[in-house]
Every structure is written in structure tokens, then in C-alpha cells.
Amino acid sequence: MADEIGIAGNRVRSFVERVEQLESEIAELNEQKKEVFAEAKGEGFDVKILKEIIKIRKQDKDERDEHETLLDVYLRAMETAEPEAEPMKEAA
Amino acid sequence: MADEIGIAGNRVRSFVERVEQLESEIAELNEQKKEVFAEAKGEGFDVKILKEIIKIRKQDKDERDEHETLLDVYLRAMETAEPEAEPMKEAA
Amino acid sequence: MADEIGIAGNRVRSFVERVEQLESEIAELNEQKKEVFAEAKGEGFDVKILKEIIKIRKQDKDERDEHETLLDVYLRAMETAEPEAEPMKEAA
């Protein structure tokens, strides 16, 4: 039932409470994620490396290989290139 | 069973897969959050306002009131204050 | 002059170095920003309030007033609304 200017307060509350519920479940899962990484760290694993593996596994293998290859090409080209000729200074 | 340099590959895989499982559940809940906001938008509600309400409800009421009061004080003080006297230019 | 597979290494280096130069200037300015806030804090000002004033001044005044009004309307509607009737449980 909308209040005097037509905002259905109960619908507002329902949307707000549904999102709050989902956010609390997300917070709980993020907590569990932290615990997994803490457990791994406790066993001596490098958490940064674990996170990178998870990131890599989300990428398409071919795309990743192509990216790495192109990166190498750019790095080598850059390292072996002659410095750019300085733009000619206008005669004073 | 660790490989030749002592990294227990199965433990790595277990940690990676547990995090991936948690991340897919988080992604699913985020998807549901989007759907709630899409439903609210479909009913004509202002999603930015709903998000601000959710943010406000996470804050301590007194802290928020204090913040708002101090903000008003600063804004009024700034608007009513004389411009700062220009630092005296050293005699040339 | 491009290397064997056509990447002009000197152009790569030029782009990289130009961005690096800009990024170092940006980092310097961010450092100065930190110093201004540290100075304000030293004089007893509330830095969170100063940041909110800066954020507010970027917003269009009318848009901000409209947003605040709508937020109040939503909050009041929500607080005064009857709880939503529970969906009827299907007869067991």
C-alpha cells in the first residue's frame, strides 16, 4: 500500500531485506574463502601464487598463450630497438 | 605426495578447487542481487536510492547523525567564511 | 625500425616511457593531496568530512537535493509501511 506520494514502502523494505540477505550470504562465503587461504598459508603455501593460478584457470588457454607470446615480442622489440631519434630542435 | 621439489600438488589443487567452488557460489548470489535490483527497477523504483538505504542501514545510526551534523557545520562555516587574506607578497 | 616480426620497439618504448612519466607526475600530485589532508588533520579537521564536501561540490546541486528528498521519501515509506503479507503457504 503506497504512502501519500505513491511509494510502496513494503516493496522498498522487501527489496532492501532480500539484498541484505544475499549480501550476508556473500559475506559468509568470502569469510570461508579467507579461511581456505589462511589454511593454505598455514601449510606453507604461497597465497599470491594460488590466487594467480585461480585467475589463470579463468582465462582461455589459447588467449593466455597468445598474450604471453605477444608480451615477449614487445619486450624483446623494446629492449633491442634503437632509441628514437630526438626531434630536430628548431634553429634558434 | 609432494613432487620432486616438495610441493604437494594435490593440496594445491584442493585449495584451488575449494576457492573456485566458493567463488562460483558468490557469483551466483551476485547474479541474484542483480535480479532483485532489476525487478525493483522494473517496478519503477530508483535503484541508486535502494543501494543508499542498504548502505545507511549498515551504519551506526548515531555515527551517521553526527556525521551529517558535522557536514552541515563545515558547509555552513565554509560558505559564510571571509576569503583567506592573500599571503603578503615580499616587497620586490 | 621494426624488428623481425614488425614491432617497432622504439615506438613501444616511447609509449611506455611517456605513460611512465605521466604516472610519476600523477603519483607526485597524489602525494601532495595526502599532505593537504595530513595538514588538515593536524589542524584538527575531520578529513572524512572534507572528502565528502569535495564529492558534494562535484555533484549538480539540484540533482543532489532531488536525491536527498527521494531518499527521505523512501526511508519514511519503508518505516511506516505495513509488513508484506506472507505468501499463502500451499495447502500441505
Added chain:
Amino acid sequence: MADEIGIAGNRVRSFVERVEQLESEIAELNEQKKEVFAEAKGEGFDVKILKEIIKIRKQDKDERDEHETLLDVYLRAMETAEPEAEPMKEAA
């Protein structure tokens, strides 16, 4: 000169305006950064690769090599490891 409750409005304005000035300079430099990348893209360079080169050059070379080596070790260990034995189901 502080207003009735002791907030020196002109000092507030001075801090706000100094930060606003720095932020507008930062915005200008970010704009120039975008232009450099747009120019590079226009010449057919892969902007994502350029950004990764800039990121790499910020890292300590040895640290980066060590990271890459460890990443390979983890990936190989994971790929070659036996699946973890399923925890024994308690007798029903």
C-alpha cells in the same frame, strides 16, 4: 576566523580548494595518459600488452622471476599430482 562553533570556514575552504586544484591536475594527466594509449592503439599496438609492460617494469626483476618460477612449479605439481584420496565415508 572561526564561526560560532569554532570551525574556521576559510581554512575548510582553503583545504577543499587546494585538493580540488590537485584533482583537476590529476584528471588532466589521466586524460593525457588516455591519449597516449589511444595514439598507440591508432598505430596498431596492443594497449593491454603496453599496460602489462608498464606494470612489469614497476616490479623488482628478481622478485618477478622468482614469482614466475614458483608459479610454474605449483602449476606442474598440481597437474601431475594424484587426486586427493576421498575422506573415508563413516560406515552407514
